[in-house]
Amino acid sequence: MPQVTLTVNGKSHTVEVEGRTLLVELLREKLGLTGTHVGCDTSQCGACTVHLNGTSVKSCTTLALQADGGVVTTIEGLAAADGTLHPMQEAFREHHALQCGFCTPGMVMSAVDLVNSNPQGLSESDIRHGLEGNLCRCTGYHNIVKAVAAAWPVMHGKETVAAE
Amino acid sequence: MYDFAYEKPTALAAAVASLAGDMDAKALAGGQTFIPVLKQRLNKPTTVVDLAALGLVGITVTADSVTIGAMTTHGEVALSAAVQKAIPALANLASMIGDWQVRHRGTIGGSLANNDPSACYPSAVLALGATIVTDRRSIAADDYFQGMFTTALEQGEIITKVIFPIPQKAAYQKFRNPASRYAMVGVFVAKTAAGVRVAVTGAAQGGVFRHAAFEAALSANFSPDAIAGIATSADDLNSDIHASAEYRAHLIGVMAKRAVAGT
Numbered sequence: 001m002p003q004v005t006l007t008v009n010g011k012s013h014t015v016e017v018e019g020r021t022l023l024v025e026l027l028r029e030k031l032g033l034t035g036t037h038v039g040c041d042t043s044q045c046g047a048c049t050v051h052l053n054g055t056s057v058k059s060c061t062t063l064a065l066q067a068d069g070g071v072v073t074t075i076e077g078l079a080a081a082d083g084t085l086h087p088m089q090e091a092f093r094e095h096h097a098l099q100c101g102f103c104t105p106g107m108v109m110s111a112v113d114l115v116n117s118n119p120q121g122l123s124e125s126d127i128r129h130g131l132e133g134n135l136c137r138c139t140g141y142h143n144i145v146k147a148v149a150a151a152w153p154v155m156h157g158k159e160t161v162a163a164e
Numbered sequence: 165m166y167d168f169a170y171e172k173p174t175a176l177a178a179a180v181a182s183l184a185g186d187m188d189a190k191a192l193a194g195g196q197t198f199i200p201v202l203k204q205r206l207n208k209p210t211t212v213v214d215l216a217a218l219g220l221v222g223i224t225v226t227a228d229s230v231t232i233g234a235m236t237t238h239g240e241v242a243l244s245a246a247v248q249k250a251i252p253a254l255a256n257l258a259s260m261i262g263d264w265q266v267r268h269r270g271t272i273g274g275s276l277a278n279n280d281p282s283a284c285y286p287s288a289v290l291a292l293g294a295t296i297v298t299d300r301r302s303i304a305a306d307d308y309f310q311g312m313f314t315t316a317l318e319q320g321e322i323i324t325k326v327i328f329p330i331p332q333k334a335a336y337q338k339f340r341n342p343a344s345r346y347a348m349v350g351v352f353v354a355k356t357a358a359g360v361r362v363a364v365t366g367a368a369q370g371g372v373f374r375h376a377a378f379e380a381a382l383s384a385n386f387s388p389d390a391i392a393g394i395a396t397s398a399d400d401l402n403s404d405i406h407a408s409a410e411y412r413a414h415l416i417g418v419m420a421k422r423a424v425a426g427t
Contacts, residue, residue, distance in 0.1 A: 002170060019170040019212060020202070043200050044344060046265060055239070055268040061199045062269065065170045066192075066214060110264065132345065133263025 004068045008033065009077030017064045024048045024059035026067075027074060035075040035105050039135070046134030049106035050074045056113040058133070075105035078112065087154040088112050088147070097147035099138035107134045111148045115155050122152055165202045172214040176322065180299050182213045183320030191215055191322060193235060193274025196266045220273065220324055225250045228330055234273025234323040242267060251292070253334035253352065253427075257284050260338055262345055273323040279371055280346075281312045281402070284338065286372035287352035291363035292334065295327045312371045331356045335426040337419040338366075341406055348407050351375075351419040353427065359383040362420060367401050367412045378420055388421040 001016040008031060015030045027033045027050070039047030041060055048060040051073040078086035085093065088108050098104040114130040115122065122130070127148045128141070136144060153159035173179040183189050190209035192198055193216075201207050220235040225246040232241060241247055242259035261267055261275075261284050275285040276296060289296070289305045296303045299322045308316045317323070331354040338350040347366030354361045360382040362375040381390040396416045401409035 019168045020165040022199075041203070043196065043266070046263070049265055056265050057268050058265045061196060061266075063170070063192075063195065063199065063212075063214075065172070066195065066216065068172070114264070130264060133265045 002065060004064050006067050006070050006072055008072045009074060015064070019063070019065065021064040022060055023050070023052070023057075023062040023064050023067050023072070026064040027059060027072070033074050033076050037102055037105055039102065039106075044135065045103070045106075046110060047103050047106040049109040049134065051109060051113060054113075055117075056110045056133075073109075075108060078108065086112070088115070088151045091147040091151035091154070092144070095143050095147040095150060097139060097143040103134060103136045103138075107131065107136060107144060110134050111144075111151065112155075115148065115152050118152075119156055122149065124149065166205060166208045168202075168209050169211040170214065171211055172217050174217045176218050176220075176299055176324070179213050179215060179218060179322060180320055182211065183322070186210055187319060189213055189320075191277070191320075193277065194237060194270040195274075196262065196270040197274065197278050197280060215273070215322065218322075223247060230254065230328045230330060231325055232272055232328070233325050234276075235271050236273075237268060238262070238270050238272070238275075239264065239267035241272065250330050251328060251334060253336045253354075254288055254292075254328060257288050257336040257338075257350075257352070260284065260336075260340070260345070272326055276308075276326065277315065277317060277323055279309060279313055279315050281368065281371040282341075282346040282348070282350075282366040283372075284336070284347055284350055284365060287347075287350050287363040287365040288328070288336065289326065289363075290372050290374060291352035291354040291361045292328045292331060293354075293356070293361060294329070296323055297325045297327065298323050306374075309372050312369065314371075329356070333427040335423040337423040337426065339415050339419055349412050349415040349419050351416060351423050353378075353382070353420060353423040355382075355386055355427065360386060364416055364420075367416055369400050369402055375416070375420070382424065386424065386427075388424045391417065391420055391424070 005014045037047040039045035043061040050059045189211040192214045220233045222233045224231045238258040238261045248255040334354040336352045338347045349367045350365040362378040365372045396413040398409040398413040401412045403409040
């Protein structure tokens with residue numbers, strides 16, 4: 001059986017897979033990282049979004065073997081070791097950007113890449129278009145957009161999260 | 165998904181050999197169409213040959229052409245300052261394919277090899293008169309597209325790069341499927357020294373095609389008004405739950421006028 005070696009959330013893993021094993025199957029079933037969700041399984045909903053070598057990808061539309069030698073970050077890899085939330089997670093919490101939570105891991109991973117990729121700034125329209133690959137059936141998106149806008153200055157060191 | 169053997173050769177010759185030696189071996193580019201196809205069991209390859217380690221990535225711009233490596237992603241083309249300057253319509257087209265996750269994986273070579281009738285890139289390649297370079301030859305755009313999911317590529321032939329001549333001006337307009345963002349109708353208009361070329365994707369049963377009546381009218385007078393009175397026949401256009409052939413025929417005119425206005 002082929003082997004794939006990859007770094008997930010800072011930790012190296014070597015795993016036996018089949019040719020057809022998807023990256024999301026490796027994460028969920030081999031590594032037990034079930035924070036990454038499978039929503040549609042047809043490449044539309046974005047619930048399975050993770051970072052592969054720094055950019056957002058749909059892990060249900062990536063073979064595990066394509067990620068060989070790669071660096072993967074999942075939702076479990078965002079918060080600090082002491083449990084302090086990533087600024088995007090904190091912004092989602094603060095702005096009530098989730099309801100059922102099913103799309104949230106993928107939404108957060110897409111949003112983190114979107115903010116990282118746009119140090120010059122993000123308009124509301126940029127955020128809405130930038131998250132086209134993630135579907136949410138609860139929130140109506142408005143609070144997600146607010147959360148991403150709020151996380152941008154924190155992630156770029158322009159502002160700290162206001163104390164409650 | 166049926167299981168398959170997976171190979172990731174590091175030399176073009178090795179990839180060609182793997183594909184040539186097995187009629188049921190398939191090349192994998194970005195996988196954003198191919199993996200969903202495998203998941204639906206619409207294809208059952210013995211071996212999947214991943215082209216990602218062949219070094220087919222990169223963008224080179226000269227005074228008169230833009231050359232894009234086959235494994236260059238839509239995202240890389242969309243964000244390339246050099247492409248945005250040389251052929252802004254091409255960067256704009258790439259920026260409208262799928263969504264960011266898809267653009268991070270999907271490639272120009274994969275799109276062209278697949279020749280989905282609703283893919284965006286074929287319209288740019290055909291309208292700009294690009295050249296498709298493979299492991300063994302160069303193919304003119306006018307000879308390359310041969311119908312839905314059908315191209316001039318031979319079994320196991322691998323696209324290595326695409327060379328786009330830089331037009332005087334060009335624009336792409338796309339009417340997206342609202343859920344999946346593929347082109348229900350996309351029109352790419354290019355004004356070159358040799359005349360105007362108009363390519364339509366998403367609309368026809370046979371895939372991308374050139375619109376001769378629009379080209380003649382726009383070559384004489386490059387303005388939206390020049391094509392306002394030209395009707396497009398609905399014969400041989402796609403009809404599905406998203407749009408009838410008559411609606412697509414109408415959209416071709418609307419998208420073409422917007423493209424000309426937007427150049």
